[in-house]
Amino acid sequence: MYFTDSHEWIKVEGDLGTVGVTSHAKKELGEIVYLELPEIGREVKVGEEVVILESTKAAADIYAPVSGQIVAVNEAVRNAPQLLNDSPEDIGWLFQIRLSNPQELPTSNLLIHEEVFCTPLDSCRCFFLFLCLPPFFHRDSSRICPQARNWKHCCL
Numbered sequence: 001m002y003f004t005d006s007h008e009w010i011k012v013e014g015d016l017g018t019v020g021v022t023s024h025a026k027k028e029l030g031e032i033v034y035l036e037l038p039e040i041g042r043e044v045k046v047g048e049e050v051v052i053l054e055s056t057k058a059a060a061d062i063y064a065p066v067s068g069q070i071v072a073v074n075e076a077v078r079n080a081p082q083l084l085n086d087s088p089e090d091i092g093w094l095f096q097i098r099l100s101n102p103q104e105l106p107t108s109n110l111l112i113h114e115e116v117f118c119t120p121l122d123s124c125r126c127f128f129l130f131l132c133l134p135p136f137f138h139r140d141s142s143r144i145c146p147q148a149r150n151w152k153h154c155c156l
Helices: 023-029 075-079 082-086 102-107 148-153
Strands: 008-013 016-021 032-036 049-055 059-063 068-073 095-099
Touching: 032 082, 075 082
Parallel strands: none
Antiparallel strands: 008 016, 016 095, 032 049, 049 059, 068 095
């Protein structure tokens, strides 16, 4: 599983990725009451707005963590946003995307591997600990290594 600094997650199997929002993002948004999912067949580029979430606190855009074609949306979440509130990193997934270039995943500077995203800050051995901002956050809101953009050079 990979994460973005704007708290989207993507779980990739082959050339198919399942995308959602982190528990931390959901917690910050509050109760999700409405969501607008993308159309199946839509081609998107990394960083493009794909989903709109509306909560009791605010509205938020959800961005494509990779480029590709939307191949499925979670109709259960569209019909019952409570599923997203209850389980944002499992049954509350938002859409599936067929990656246009799966080989770019391991080299992407936009995605953070789960091993780093879930590393507590105090266990990080990163030389650049105080130089790199913004910090990323653990799914449960604990701070982790601010050098996570370059995770291959940090924390492992």
